[in-house]
Amino acid sequence: MPSQRLDPTSEPTLLGLHRFNEADAGAAEEALLACCGSHRWALRLTAHRPYPDIESLLAAASEASYDLRPADLAEALADESWMPQPLLGMRAPGSQAAHTALRAAHAAYEARFGHVFVVCLDGVEPEEMLDAVLSSIRTRLANDPDEERLISADELRRIALTRLEHLVATHSEAGAR
Helix, strand or coil: CCCCCCCCCCCCCHHHHHHHHHHCCCHHHHHHHHHCHHHHHHHHHHHHCCCCCCCHHHHHHHHHCCCCCHCCCCCCCCHHCCCCCCCCCCCCCCCHHEEEEEEHHHHHHHHHHHHCCCCCCCCCHHHHHHHHHHHHHHCCCCCCCHHHHHHHCCCCCHHHHHHHHHHHHHHCCCCCC
């Protein structure tokens, strides 16, 4: 029985994955760096193309995230600090006092750990976002630096997977240049 191959343009996600797989290495790496700011992570995923399906790409991305060295994690966290967005949770609805408390918590976190606070907010409703971020920062401020580095790495992994899935689902511009 002959194997069935899907037309890479038959489904939006497959089209995005096809474009990612076919992109030149520089464009693929650039697209991946928008998902996670570690060059080692992006190079690893670029080098292992083509991916047969989105699940394989996400599994490889997750594995590469677990393999980040401390310097790679620091690079990715530093990249998060350059994102052109307000502090995490600042766009969420809430009182002025809550937003002031959130700014103070972000500052305390950065002073304690030396990097921006990252947390994956998948599934959190907009009206719950401010409380979720503030609660998470306050809880994590009690962590020792090694424990917080592990938690930050896992949150960054979850964020990168969400971004990567979105990149592929929206017909990635990688290779379209």
